[in-house]
Amino acid sequence: MIxxxxxxxxxxxxxxxxxxxxELAQKYGTPLYLMDEDRIRHNCxxxxxxxxxxxxVGSYPSYAGKAACFKRIYEIMREEEMSVDLVSxxxxxxxxxxxxPMENAFFHGNNKTDADxxxxxxxxxxxxxxxxxxxxxxxxxxxxxxxxRQSVLLRLTPGIDPHTYEAVATGKxxxxxxxxxxxxxxxxxxxxxxxxDSLNIMGYHCHVGSQVFDDSDSxxxxxxxxxxxxAKKMQEKWGFAPKIFDIGGGYxxxxxxxxxxxxxxxxxxxxxxxxxxxxxxxxxxxxxVIMEPGRSIVADAGxxxxxxxxVKEIIGYKNYLSVDGGMTDNPRYALYGSEYTxxxxxxxxxxxxxxxxxxxxxxxxxxxxxxxVTVPMPVRGDTVAVCTTxxxxxxMASNYNRVARPPVVMLSGWADYVAVRRETLEDLxxxxx
Ligand SMILES: *Cc1c(COP(=O)(O)O)cnc(C)c1O
Numbered sequence: 099m100i101x102x103x104x105x106x107x108x109x110x111x112x113x114x115x116x117x118x119x120x121e122l123a124q125k126y127g128t129p130l131y132l133m134d135e136d137r138i139r140h141n142c143x144x145x146x147x148x149x150x151x152x153x154x155v156g157s158y159p160s161y162a163g164k165a166a167c168f169k170r171i172y173e174i175m176r177e178e179e180m181s182v183d184l185v186s187x188x189x190x191x192x193x194x195x196x197x198x199p200m201e202n203a204f205f206h207g208n209n210k211t212d213a214d215x216x217x218x219x220x221x222x223x224x225x226x227x228x229x230x231x232x233x234x235x236x237x238x239x240x241x242x243x244x245x246x247r248q249s250v251l252l253r254l255t256p257g258i259d260p261h262t263y264e265a266v267a268t269g270k271x272x273x274x275x276x277x278x279x280x281x282x283x284x285x286x287x288x289x290x291x292x293x294x295d296s297l298n299i300m301g302y303h304c305h306v307g308s309q310v311f312d313d314s315d316s317x318x319x320x321x322x323x324x325x326x327x328x329a330k331k332m333q334e335k336w337g338f339a340p341k342i343f344d345i346g347g348g349y350x351x352x353x354x355x356x357x358x359x360x361x362x363x364x365x366x367x368x369x370x371x372x373x374x375x376x377x378x379x380x381x382x383x384x385x386x387v388i389m390e391p392g393r394s395i396v397a398d399a400g401x402x403x404x405x406x407x408x409v410k411e412i413i414g415y416k417n418y419l420s421v422d423g424g425m426t427d428n429p430r431y432a433l434y435g436s437e438y439t440x441x442x443x444x445x446x447x448x449x450x451x452x453x454x455x456x457x458x459x460x461x462x463x464x465x466x467x468x469x470x471v472t473v474p475m476p477v478r479g480d481t482v483a484v485c486t487t488x489x490x491x492x493x494m495a496s497n498y499n500r501v502a503r504p505p506v507v508m509l510s511g512w513a514d515y516v517a518v519r520r521e522t523l524e525d526l527x528x529x530x531x
Pocket of ligand 1: 307309
């Protein structure tokens with residue numbers, strides 16, 4: 099199977115974390131997001147242990163909350179003693195209300211408004227990751243007004259192409275994020291930051307992109323080269339060496355059998371050895387290193403269940419299997435052509451020989467969850483499972499066509515429980531005056 103937590107039981111039903119998904123679909127209704135809580139905790143521990151072993155005490159992963167953001171997730175992150183990345187007042191408020199210790203939170207974004215910055219400080223966010231020159235002045239001024247000294251990281255763009263989808267590549271020189279090293283602008287940025295008396299400049303941040311696989315480890319190694327060469331230059335020029343070096347987002351996950359499995363611990367060790375060697379060579383003090391996995395913490399914990407509806411065969415052309423959800427709960431294929439593994443959960447023992455496009459119920463031809471999937475002949479009422487939907491599905495869900503968002507049901511040990519309830523029709527009218 100695509101992930102260790104997926105299986106098939108004696109009834110020929112698909113299981114997630116040992117739970118019969120057909121029974122869960124009946125119990126909670128569909129569409130339904132499932133999240134394997136133990137897998138989330140496992141993934142956190144893999145990163146925490148690997149960071150500690152590779153880089154030493156003081157280095158740690160920070161969960162990128164945008165991958166899956168709701169209160170229960172931040173409770174789990176608190177329990178696992180993870181740090182978190184937050185990118186909006188909404189994410190900040192969700193973590194805050196979940197009782198997350200905000201001193202362990204990083205506030206990101208390429209365009210934080212003054213109100214956002216003020217709100218982040220009100221909530222006691224530990225670190226603000228400053229994206230550019232005017233934001234630097236804004237954070238300095240707001241911190242000064244409040245009489246505090248705000249810890250910050252400076253986001254730089256190392257000019258690395260991570261060979262991933264264009265839409266998720268963020269470290270290239272022409273990115274909207276961060277300040278470019280290549281153009282020389284990063285130097286002025288650091289100089290200006292060091293002159294800000296209400297800021298505590300902790301170090302540098304970069305994030306080259308998402309869905310990085312370990313055969314593209316070079317992405318991390320190359321960006322470390324560029325970043326630490328720059329750090330050395332700044333040390334010589336201004337006497338500033340970073341205490342923190344945040345190397346950005348995490349590794350890729352397996353969406354299909356064709357995707358490789360990443361050995362996270364081995365990959366982190368490789369990056370750690372490289373960074374340690376670079377620091378030695380350059381006589382830079384070894385910084386505390388932070389990595390920001392989002393996808394690889396939650397993606398393989400998730401699965402979406404639907405109920406099959408119309409099965410349409412267009413003789414001589416193609417087949418469609420329509421389900422009771424779609425781009426409203428999973429816009430990732432529509433956005434960037436993401437691949438997924440699809441099963442008919444109640445027909446796992448049957449032969450898969452029906453080729454079709456799995457589509458949603460929205461009034462939009464682009465409402466495709468996955469084209470060209472092969473499944474056992476489906477009929478109305480079957481339970482359709484889309485795997486590895488824990489990241490960027492619930493968090494990207496919309497109410498397009500006034501479709502209510504599905505609930506999130508967590509699976510833990512032998513208990514299943516609702517973490518986010520299903521939106522009701524009344525919820526959809528809450529803001530309509
Ligand atoms: C999105 C993002 C991440 C997380 O990336 P994943 O691919 O989900 O691991 C980390 N850091 C920053 C700055 C991001 O924008």
